[in-house]
Amino acid sequence: MSVTDLPTLNAILNGCATILLVLAYRQIRRGRVDVHRRLMLAAFAVSTLFLLSYVVYHAEAGSVPYEGTGVWRVVYFAILIPHIVLAAVVPPLAIVTLVRGLKRQDARHRAIARITLPIWLFVSVTGVLVYLMLYRM
DSSP states (O other): OOGGGHHHHHHHHHHHHHHHHHHHHHHHHTTOHHHHHHHHHHHHHHHHHHHHHHHHHHHHHOOOOOOOOHHHHHHHHHHHHHHHHHHTTHHHHHHHHHHHHHTTOHHHHHHHHHHHHHHHHHHHHHHHHHHIIIIIO
């Protein structure tokens, strides 16, 4: 695998994180705490691998400009800007949420998870969209 393969790997990892987050949410809604915990740990691990791969790629390749024009350019930046802002928030939110869950501080975990989950899902999904717009359109 070369550095040029990392954007595809990153999109795959983001997609996997999205699936794991949705599955984990479904499990906690069913009261299956142990399955939820394992799925969330997997989502956190996948997202950590994504972050490492993302940093390596951009350290080597630098910034990749969007080549599209017209309405697609507007759509791209309308997705990219909130993606970047919220992506900076996900790691600390995810860590705090994870720690509270592992410590079984259930009320505090639930309170922050209600904030963390939609942001994390948004970042994961829009990460795949940004990849598609940059590398596949």
